[in-house]
Amino acid sequence: MGGTMVAILVTPPQAEPVTREEAKLHARIDGTAEDAKVDALITAARLDVESRTGRVLVTQGWRIVRDGPPAGGIVRLAPGPVQSVDTVTVYGADGAAEVVPAGDYLVDVASTPGRLKLSSGRFWGARALNGLEIDMTCGYGDPADVPASLKQAVLMLVSYWYEQREAASVGAVPAHVASGVTALTAPYRMPRLA
Known part of the structure; x- marks a missing residue:
């Protein structure tokens, strides 16, 4: 027997691995005008890191x-x-x-x-x-339980996508950013399931 296997998200995380304040500080964003954009970028960056590693960050x-x-x-x-x-x-x-x-x-x-x-x-x-x-x-648990290098990868993507709006719209990651994100996430990559 066996056959196909599908994993379905049933309960999304109750928080992101980094806060809006952490992301704004890292990306040098002042004021509150861009808060909704920053929140969306944090979620997109978390999903990118989760996809790269095969792991979910917050419970x-x-x-x-x-x-x-x-x-x-x-x-x-x-x-x-x-x-x-x-x-x-x-x-x-x-x-x-x-x-x-x-x-x-x-x-x-x-x-x-x-x-x-x-x-x-x-x-x-x-x-x-x-x-x-x-x-x-x-997941690792609460945001405080997420490994620092995975949080750093999220922050790196948020900063890049904030600065390069066109890249964010298509989820593009250039080689120099991708290599940094890959270095941070590589130790956490799960073996692909057959």
Whole structure:
């Protein structure tokens, strides 16, 4: 079995990894006229850093939807870092949902990416399409818990996009900025899931 896997954002972060004030100080922006623009750039920069690393920065809720359990019963969990697996639901061939008791799976949040091991043979009756859902809490925690280099990458992108409005409209990042962002985010890049 196995098939495709999709990760869906269920609960967005309640805060950004850097504050408007931090971003304005870094980009040397005075006054409040550009606050809405700065806020939008912070969100765009966070999403860029999350995309580059395969990690989410501030606590978020995510759902993995799979066609069924993979061979061996081990599901790789992304995005990372995984704080907890909150619910595992299996949909039978008849479409009926069954919440799996926590004792029927093991969670490894120490690995990168995290892993979930289903009890062997227990779930092979899942329906062929979207038969397995895993709800999890991901991220480093609060903004204070986000690694400094990832915050710096967000600030670098905000500053560049603020100064280069045309580049921001298309999400462009020139080589000199990209190399700085890559250097800051490289240690955090998660291996791509197969």
